[in-house]
């Protein structure tokens with residue numbers, strides 16, 4: 001074929017109003033109440049695609065943890081590598097961790113990136129603005145630089161409907177930072193797009209917008225302008241928070257719901273805000289997006305949340321006012337492995353990134369071709385072996401042993417032996433096999449240890465059946481001889 005002939009064909013193709021449908025490898029079919037969806041592989045052989053972002057021109061941006069940035073044309077599937085940032089320091093959970101494009105990208109072709117650097121022993125976390133010009137990223141401009149750490153660097157970036165740039169920073173694993181408003185770690189920061197501080201911030205001289213955070217992994221605005229975060233708890237209580245200006249979210253004095261007596265005291269003194277959802281056992285929530293499209297009507301007005309430990313996509317159904325999450329569904333559990341981020345395309349398609357090449361690979365993963373970008377979109381073709389989401393409450397009807405594994409074994413160990421000097425042994429423990437009353441009270445109220453270092457969390461969120469199942473398990477396992485406890489006894493001590 002002559003060159004001219006080729007160009008003529010290409011020209012003809014580009015003149016056609018409708019582009020030929022992109023043909024991708026299909027992995028699964030999902031059946032919802034009425035919609036049928038397909039899951040396809042948009043891109044593969046990536047290395048920990050930590051952040052996904054669809055710009056206002058409808059292109060998908062991918063930021064890989066090692067510092068690589070690429071852009072995919074979602075009409076043609078063409079992928080272009082645009083940038084490798086040489087100074088990115090990637091170890092475990094540090095690296096290129098945050099990305100957002102300017103909301104009016106055609107006019108302001110700016111891509112904002114956050115990444116970790118290390119010079120000698122000094123670790124820093126940088127917010128840098130790049131300009132997209134001539135199909136490349138150039139003119140890096142450092143907008144803000146904060147302290148970094150070997151872990152808990154956050155981070156996510158998002159633009160609000162107010163045109164401001166929001167940055168969710170990690171506490172860099174320093175327990176003094178999140179409550180210290182002089183420090184920019186463990187905060188939601190708010191900046192003008194040029195990096196200057198907005199005059200209507202809580203303190204016009206500070207980027208701090210809200211504080212008291214541990215290590216946020218998701219940051220998303222709803223269509224009505226509400227800001228949500230997802231955050232990793234410590235051993236328990238992962239969170240989703242609804243962010244308010246000048247809000248104190250309690251970390252490290254408060255973890256998850258305010259249920260320990262020390263937490264209640266701190267909450268009263270500091271007017272802290274509770275998460276709208278918390279998970280124990282932990283699921284390691286990661287990237288999150290607000291889904292507002294009609295393309296998948298069942299999911300309209302939800303937060304889509306990827307999870308790492310949970311290896312699933314969580315569909316969090318928001319109340320009409322967006323203030324609470326009345327229900328939750330789980331999809332893809334263990335199917336594609338760890339999921340790192342999620343983004344919504346302009347046509348309502350959903351893009352997910354896997355994270356099976358990261359520092360914490362799970363048994364059975366990575367799968368061939370990992371890491372991948374998966375595309376979820378409506379299809380007309382039904383399938384006989386489709387998968388469906390599961391209601392989150394339906395999967396937690398566990399027996400005593402399973403409940404113990406989920407809630408207690410991380411500290412007291414599966415064999416009840418505990419950890420010497422830190423977590424007491426429950427096997428052959430007189431408190432466990434003795435009078436039910438102090439045992440039930442301890443379970444419901446928790447207890448801070450004498451030296452204050454470790455705490456037995458309060459488990460009042462368990463229902464009576466679950467609490468009784470757990471206590472009967474620890475009272476009969478490991479040779480503990482004792483009488484059974486009933487749900488009624490639990491109820492009477494709440």
Ligand code: HEC
Pocket residue numbers: 235236404407408409410411412422423424425426429431432439442443447448449450454455456457459470471474
């Ligand atoms: C995050 C770690 C952690 C988790 C999870 C945890 N505990 Fe504990 N637990 C502790 C600590 C710390 C203490 C000791 C508190 C103290 O100093 O008295 C404790 C104490 C106890 C005691 C009293 C032991 C004694 O000799 O005083 C019992 C019983 C107990 N836990 C049961 C449970 C059960 C049942 C669960 C699960 C529902 C659970 N714990 C989950 C940390 C934990």
